[in-house]
Amino acid sequence: MMRIALIGIICFCILGCQQDTNKSKSKIKAKKETNSIIKKTPEEEVVIPSAGDADIDLSKVKTITQEELMPFLRDYFKKNNQRLFVIETRFGNIKIKLYNDTPLHTANFARLVELDYFNTTFFHRVSKNFVIQGGNSDKIVTHKFRNKIGDFLIPNEYMPMHKHVYGVVSAAKFTEQNVSNASSPFEFFIVTAKNGAPHLDKKHTVFGEVVSGMDIVHEISKVEVDDSEWPRQNIGIDIKPAN
Template structure:
């Protein structure tokens, strides 16, 4: 007895679907414990490239960083920042004490750097971290801004309380605990994260919209803590 044609067709379709499912699972796996590269739904112009004229940005070198940021902080005194996401907006106050960190964050926000980035790490009930992405625009912006580290400003009185905004850092060969100029995190642990005190520089706090931060903190992630759905941000300085 011959197998009906429609049954053969159904079997063939099922096999194709199974192969595609296995392929999708493989493409989302982790690589050497680092964040997995993913296709990102780019929402900025030119297929992932920014329309900002990056040639007009002063590229900073480490040796000129401190005097430049000190003067930038004098000329740009804003301390209130609004972060807009698909979950809503929240506001951050930048502290006056960590002068270099405040000035650097305000500068990057005004340049539009953060608008090319996402919240790329979510560790539930601990921190959410932003300021990076797989986008070409983010990479290009970093090259234009400069390859430098911000000296730690631990002498500030601020600690890693709930809602604290702190600077991420590179761990390799970083005995001085200098900060990354590009990435920041917000503490979501209700009891705080005080084991990070004098290890990372706290330079601000969330003053409004912690419910939005909590929504980000609750999203699903892969094994590397990268959210399964991208959380873009727009950062504006108000005053």
């Protein structure tokens, strides 16, 4: 069976939140979006794909190790100057700008957009008057994608001029054994608190900001959620380069 370590753990303690996101539905469950596996014989497994879980060709996705990560991302940053992206949702579009002084996080995000990783994911966490968080799902394809991309963390790139103010884009992180405050490569959040979230400064890396569409962010922030802050109706996202 596939590894699921980057699912439940990657609720990532956005510090100060009211819910323990390790209880999140991001642990693979038998929902419509996941695959059911029926064992017919010891030699054969039949995978029955569920709705919205189309196969994706991952053969061209390069798997990156922790040792390769920093030179790889620095090189990608130099070669890719795309900094504006549009997050498309059923509520409307959110346009974000990524920063040049957080090159590792900016390059990683741009690469995931290029790979179409985010298009398999949701805004999977809505914490009222705090953040909306994206980049995860309970789809089998999402977790296959993560395994293929690699098992690594991005070094913290905290910059004093980039605070957790209203409307910034920041990186989620692991909660345990993470004294360096390194980031997950897969999940991000947008601060919706009008007074910001200053308790997150230094502990999470702010690497961008919303330049238009905060009205859409607020519509998403109003949706009904369960006890783990997972929206009761999934909010799919599709992220593309913007002009």
